[in-house]
Amino acid sequence: MILRTKDLGWSVRGKAIVSGVDLAINEGETLGLIGPNGSGKSTLLKLLGGIRQPTRGAVSLQGRDIASMPRRKVAQIIAFLEQQAETTEAITVRDAVELGRTPWLGPLQPWSPEDDRIVADALRDTDMTGFEKRQWATLSGGERQRAHLARSLAQRPEILLLDEPTNHLDIQHQLSILQLVSSLPVTAVIALHDLNQALSCDRVGVMAGGRLVALGKPEDVLSVERVTAVFGVRASIITDPADGTRLFRFHSPS
Amino acid sequence: MTVVAVHRPNVYASRLGRGALGFVVLLAAVVAGTCIGETPIPLTTVAQVLANKLLGAGYPLDPIDTGIIWNYRLPRAIVAACCGTGLAISGVVLQSLLRNALADPYLLGISAGASTGAVTVTIAGLGAGAVSMSLGAFIGALLAFLLVAGLAKAAGGGVSLQGTGQIVLAGIAGSQLFNALTSFIITKSANAEQARGIMFWLLGNLSGARWPDVWLAVPIALLGLLATIWYARALDAFAFGADQAAALGIPVRTTQVVLIGVTALVTAVMVSIVGSIGFVGLVIPHAARFLVGVRHGRLGPATAIIGAVFLIAADVLSRTIIPGQVLPIGVITALVGAPIFALILLRGRRTR
Ligand SMILES: Nc1ncnc2c1ncn2[C@@H]1O[C@H](COP(=O)(O)OP(=O)(O)OP(=O)(O)O)[C@@H](O)[C@H]1O
Ligand SMILES: [Mg+2]
Numbered sequence: 001m002i003l004r005t006k007d008l009g010w011s012v013r014g015k016a017i018v019s020g021v022d023l024a025i026n027e028g029e030t031l032g033l034i035g036p037n038g039s040g041k042s043t044l045l046k047l048l049g050g051i052r053q054p055t056r057g058a059v060s061l062q063g064r065d066i067a068s069m070p071r072r073k074v075a076q077i078i079a080f081l082e083q084q085a086e087t088t089e090a091i092t093v094r095d096a097v098e099l100g101r102t103p104w105l106g107p108l109q110p111w112s113p114e115d116d117r118i119v120a121d122a123l124r125d126t127d128m129t130g131f132e133k134r135q136w137a138t139l140s141g142g143e144r145q146r147a148h149l150a151r152s153l154a155q156r157p158e159i160l161l162l163d164e165p166t167n168h169l170d171i172q173h174q175l176s177i178l179q180l181v182s183s184l185p186v187t188a189v190i191a192l193h194d195l196n197q198a199l200s201c202d203r204v205g206v207m208a209g210g211r212l213v214a215l216g217k218p219e220d221v222l223s224v225e226r227v228t229a230v231f232g233v234r235a236s237i238i239t240d241p242a243d244g245t246r247l248f249r250f251h252s253p254s
Numbered sequence: 255m256t257v258v259a260v261h262r263p264n265v266y267a268s269r270l271g272r273g274a275l276g277f278v279v280l281l282a283a284v285v286a287g288t289c290i291g292e293t294p295i296p297l298t299t300v301a302q303v304l305a306n307k308l309l310g311a312g313y314p315l316d317p318i319d320t321g322i323i324w325n326y327r328l329p330r331a332i333v334a335a336c337c338g339t340g341l342a343i344s345g346v347v348l349q350s351l352l353r354n355a356l357a358d359p360y361l362l363g364i365s366a367g368a369s370t371g372a373v374t375v376t377i378a379g380l381g382a383g384a385v386s387m388s389l390g391a392f393i394g395a396l397l398a399f400l401l402v403a404g405l406a407k408a409a410g411g412g413v414s415l416q417g418t419g420q421i422v423l424a425g426i427a428g429s430q431l432f433n434a435l436t437s438f439i440i441t442k443s444a445n446a447e448q449a450r451g452i453m454f455w456l457l458g459n460l461s462g463a464r465w466p467d468v469w470l471a472v473p474i475a476l477l478g479l480l481a482t483i484w485y486a487r488a489l490d491a492f493a494f495g496a497d498q499a500a501a502l503g504i505p506v507r508t509t510q511v512v513l514i515g516v517t518a519l520v521t522a523v524m525v526s527i528v529g530s531i532g533f534v535g536l537v538i539p540h541a542a543r544f545l546v547g548v549r550h551g552r553l554g555p556a557t558a559i560i561g562a563v564f565l566i567a568a569d570v571l572s573r574t575i576i577p578g579q580v581l582p583i584g585v586i587t588a589l590v591g592a593p594i595f596a597l598i599l600l601r602g603r604r605t606r
């Protein structure tokens with residue numbers, strides 16, 4: 001149990017945005033979070049990463065209350081990739097990815113060849129080698145997303161919290177990034193909108209109205225009835241004759 | 255796989271080298287600021303005065319020359335350097351924390367708040383010493399920042415990228431309010447002589463700088479510089495916003511409180527010594543970014559040096575540009591700063 005929440009809630013101005021979330025995340029698993037817009041996925045991820053302070057309940061990281069841990073220690077364990085993070089600074093891709101080393105470097109500690117190696121690896125894994133000198137403002141949406149992911153990888157975390165990491169990516173990079181995340185020896189919690197991608201996670205959690213309404217194996221959780229109930233669309237499941245995997249098809253409600 | 259192997263033979267040696275270079279540039283600027291004036295003083299005379307005073311060399315010199323150099327020009331140049339450093343560094347810190355290219359202690363009303371605080375202390379007769387004035391200025395500066403930040407936040411701005419307009423607007427409102435308060439206090443409570451003195455000081459004026467001011471300005475400027483060096487990585491980490499800074503292991507709230515506190519203190523002390531000088535905090539960081547890039551490990555020290563040199567140069571200009579007249583130094587910094595401010599605005603508009 002690397003990350004666990006108990007009766008976790010966050011409310012703003014008396015309105016509960018996330019409430020009553022009991023979640024235990026196993027070491028090494030990839031957990032997909034799905035749910036409609038505004039269902040609280042991003043908020044839950046921020047709570048899990050200790051970026052937001054819960055207004056109810058608590059998050060424990062490796063058995064310790066995350067709120068009582070030094071931020072730097074948390075950042076050595078958890079990398080959190082925001083859904084939207086932009087900058088107006090004239091930084092290069094390399095500058096942005098080097099930021100991932102921040103939790104490992106003291107205020108006056110110099111940059112080391114080891115840090116160079118880790119940054120180069122992160123750039124390579126996200127297929128961003130060759131972009132080092134490019135200005136952030138000149139990148140496309142998908143390139144920015146891959147550079148953000150490279151920064152998270154450069155953090156060398158044990159836990160990756162990824163908020164819609166693939167929404168700007170072309171199909172090849174979507175597959176390679178998800179493949180990369182599941183092949184890394186890390187625990188990952190990923191907010192997703194593509195239910196077919198969610199089907200390939202180890203477990204899936206379904207958010208609706210700020211609550212975790214279902215949690216379990218994808219084939220158990222992602223039933224046609226539940227998808228219809230949560231997302232308000234008609235769905236059917238078809239089987240790919242090539243390899244027998246299940247796939248969703250959606251139809252607008254008649 | 256190609257690893258970008260950058261050879262770093264000795265990081266500490268190169269840091270020391272750059273530090274030494276900066277110090278030499280600073281020293282040269284202070285000496286130049288001491289030599290140049292309405293009556294130029296030869297470099298050798300300045301060197302001899304320094305040798306006499308610091309090493310007890312005992313060169314025979316005109317006591318008037320010695321007096322001008324040691325009691326007026328030298329402390330003035332050192333105070334100018336400290337003010338330049340302090341204001342420019344405050345600009346760098348605010349620009350990073352607020353994620354706003356236009357942030358600067360003057361535009362955000364912090365200088366105006368500091369003026370109000372300093373004037374209140376002076377007029378209320380709580381002691382006109384530099385320290386008590388600085389304390390009053392510090393309280394004024396903090397109040398002004400809290401007011402401006404609160405107003406910007408309530409207007410839906412704050413530190414998000416979308417909110418860049420609000421904080422500048424709130425800063426303008428704050429400046430106006432505190433400047434009006436200052437005028438009100440002066441008109442209501444000061445006698446004619448006090449009022450003239452205060453108005454002269456408010457416009458930014460270094461002619462009153464003496465050694466006691468040096469002993470206050472130097473440690474405060476150094477404090478600002480050390481804070482930016484210590485927090486350089488944290489300031490870098492704010493590039494993608496406070497949440498990402500937190501995700502990168504920065505204790506966001508503590509960092510903000512410490513750095514805003516240091517910025518307010520530095521601004522307040524400088525304002526209480528020389529009055530409020532605009533545009534240094536805005537223009538110098540941008541010039542430094544242009545020269546050394548956006549990473550704060552280099553940007554902080556570079557800004558400090560350039561700020562110091564710039565304000566010494568501005569002071570020299572203000573003393574010499576019109577023969578027989580001393581311009582307020584704020585006039586020079588505004589003449590340079592306003593066009594650059596306009597350029598930044600225009601460029602910001604194009605990239606949006
Ligand atoms: N600071 C805040 N103040 C007010 N409301 C907020 C705040 N943060 C989030 N919310 C609201 O909480 C709800 C959940 O937001 P959240 O970003 O967690 O949704 P999400 O599931 O990630 O949605 P999406 O699929 O669109 O990314 C939304 O209705 C949002 O408007
Ligand atoms: Mg979201």
